[in-house]
Amino acid sequence: xxxxxxxxxxxxxxxxxxAAAPAGNYVPWVKSGNLVFISGQITIKDGKxxxxxxxxxxxxxxxxxxxxxxxxxxxxxxxxxACGGDLEKVKRCVRVGGFVNAVPDFxxxxxxxxxxxxxxxxxxxxxxxxxxxxxxxxSLPRDVxxxxxxxxxxx
Numbered sequence: 001x002x003x004x005x006x007x008x009x010x011x012x013x014x015x016x017x018x019a020a021a022p023a024g025n026y027v028p029w030v031k032s033g034n035l036v037f038i039s040g041q042i043t044i045k046d047g048k049x050x051x052x053x054x055x056x057x058x059x060x061x062x063x064x065x066x067x068x069x070x071x072x073x074x075x076x077x078x079x080x081x082a083c084g085g086d087l088e089k090v091k092r093c094v095r096v097g098g099f100v101n102a103v104p105d106f107x108x109x110x111x112x113x114x115x116x117x118x119x120x121x122x123x124x125x126x127x128x129x130x131x132x133x134x135x136x137x138x139s140l141p142r143d144v145x146x147x148x149x150x151x152x153x154x155x
Contacts, residue, residue, distance in 0.1 A: 005087040041074035056106035065115030071148035072116035
C-alpha cells in the first residue's frame, strides 16, 4: 500500500530496501499487542557497514548524526516489514534508544542521536515525537559508531 508516509519518504529521498537479517540469535522485531519493538540497528547501507570508529576520534558530531540517521532508516525498514509493508499502520513512535561508540571524554551523545530522532519526526510528524535515551558506550558491534533501537505503536 502507498500513502502519505511512503510519499514523505520519497520526498526525503529515502528508499527502504529489504530488511537486513539479524546477525545473531534474535529477531529484528517483535510485535506485542499494539507495540513493535525494533532490535538495535547499526550503520549498514547496501549490505556494507559504514561509520566504523568512535565519536571524538574518527568522527565529529555531524558525522555521528549521519550515522544515527542511517540507523533510523534501517529501523524504518524493519518497521515496514513488521507492518506488512504498510507504514500507515504506525500510530506513533513511543521510544528511541541510542548508543554512541565514543571516546571517554565525548559528551555530545544527545546531539548525535538527534540524527535518528530528527528523521523519525521528519517522516511521521508529531506522531514521531518520542521518549528517548542517548548513551555513550566503549564499543559497539562491528565497531560501528552508532546503534539505535526503537518502539512504535501500531494500529
